[in-house]
Amino acid sequence: MVSNSFDQQSSIAPRAQQVVTIHDVAREAGVTIGTVSKALNGQGKLRPETRERVRAAAARLGFRPNEHAQNLMRGRSFTVGLITTDSYGRFSIPLMLGIEDTLGPAQISVFLCDARDDPAREQQHIESLLAKRVDGIIVTGRRIDPRPPIDIGNAGIPVLYAYTQTTDSGALCLLPDDEQGGRIAIEHLLRLGRRHIAHITGPLRFESVRLREKGMRTVLAEYGLPYVEQRVFSGPWQERWGYEAVSLLLERKTPFDAIFCGSDQLARGVADALRERGVRVPDDVALVGFDNWEIIAAATRPPLTTVDMNMHTLGQLAGERLLAMMNGEREMGVRRIPCSLVIRDSCGARLQGEGAGERVS
Template identity: 50%
Template sequence: MRPPAVRMVDVAALAGVSAGTASKALNNTGQLSQETRDRVLQAAAKLGFTPDSRGRALSSGRTYTVALLTTDSTGRFSIPIMRGVEDVLSAGELATVLCDTRDDPLREQTYLRSMVARGVDGIVVTGRRTEPRPPIDVPLPVVYAMAPSSNPRDASVIVDDAGGAAAAINHLLSLGRTRIAHITGPATHRSAVGRAEAVAATAGEALCGEPLYGEWTERWGRQATDVVLRQNPDAISCGSDQIARGVCDRLRELGRSVPEDVAVTGYDNWPVMALASRPPLTTVDPRLEDLGRRAATLLLKAIAGRPHHGVLELPAQLITRESTLGS
């Protein structure tokens, strides 16, 4: 037979307080001294007391659950963001529910109705693109991460893509590179265009030809390398790590040494690509976990009645490796 569950009254008896005081101490409410709170917490830990989440929800009017709504089916961007969100929410014993809409507006509406019906405390909205998206219409606190809301009054947290791209170019310039080519993704993607514009503005006369737009793939990186080599560059900056890995592969096939002949930079700091590349890539880390942590912090403040309005732009970080520095 299982031993009887430890009750709130058992914790209260061991701590020498009333059940009401024990409840306040464990839920971090009420006007109690720190000494009393510590005594109750020590008693709960000694007895192995586990709070009843259902009772906690009923007494507070909250479910202690947050939804993460995403269009990123592969998890490439949403999983790091979710890790950051959970870093913050788990400290307050909140659970995170992942909802993948797969870019389907009907599926998104179904999820939203379900989350509202379940009484989640708030929603973090994210995706795989950086274009502003229409705001969701729910009677709950909402924070947008990476893909901002098109309503400037909503709380959105984004990455400084332009700053990250500029940092990569400044790094190449500091190494004495004077002919820099740029290969990036689709011209219809805000991230590709924004990064290319920052590259052109930072490189100035060192920019070698026009930026080449294509796909976020290694194949495109290999194909585009043949084109940009006609300009005789001594560095190639890329809009993603996938493209950069393809560039490195093609340069090696052609007998060009990286970085001795041509330095290469990527963007995303995606370990699958950046660390597996030969050589490992100097790249820009958008710090998606930090993005998730900041979004979760704003959401908690909104749940507490202190909503943020407007866009917060977080800095990216340049990570230097052998593709520019050599071995």
């Protein structure tokens, strides 16, 4: 199949400055372009004088062998596609920076494509990446679990999923360790002497919500403390829900001295609602969020202690695994990357002299 994109594009041809191509060098040296490539790459059998003639021609014309030409010969593009549905870039940009940190030294660039939650657009992006002969694809996006696998036909390139999960059990999925994230939040609160911990979180259809809650349950059980259902509230991923849930929590008349929130946005709504009711954070109630979304966590009054999913590390690992797969290694299943705790003011650790802004893994 010859892509007809070129017909559409044929009008966009002349450039201000003409690029010297491998064809020009071939013409100048009186050889085929195959010979030019062999000569300039130092590959294949070639008489020394031919090699020299080509090199001289290339130098005369100012030819700069480009990756295009070289990759063509190797069937590689030295690019990797990153497909996302996260239009704000909240999670995909830190992920991309991590991927870049791993692939950059291997001279591989990352194409970020936004599918905008539209399967047709996603497929279009995939086709375009395949046509560009990317060396691999990393799929990320919102964590509405689990998503169908992407369809790359018989392209035979490695694909992995990062911060999203697929129904294809043969695929490799890299995810934050949400259960461990829940654990470290609760352990931290218990170490600070809190015993009556409420939980305000997102919709239960999210596996991340269920796993964070599971982490909470496990730690409480280890400490011989009850998990009090009346102090647990699940609702939409919106700041407003955090704000409203505080009223529901107060109505229950179950005592609480800490709240673990499923996101920083929820925690921010909670902090505002508590302050307006004269409840002091952290003196009366300690607060821990989830995400370490700087723009929200640092602006909350008081600034939020929160669980960081280490998206950058997740991205680095995604890059590493993709390189391994490009190298023929087989990878499958779900791998979880540990979260860290970032300590600010809302948990009270600073009041007790523990380090601020310090990460606890």
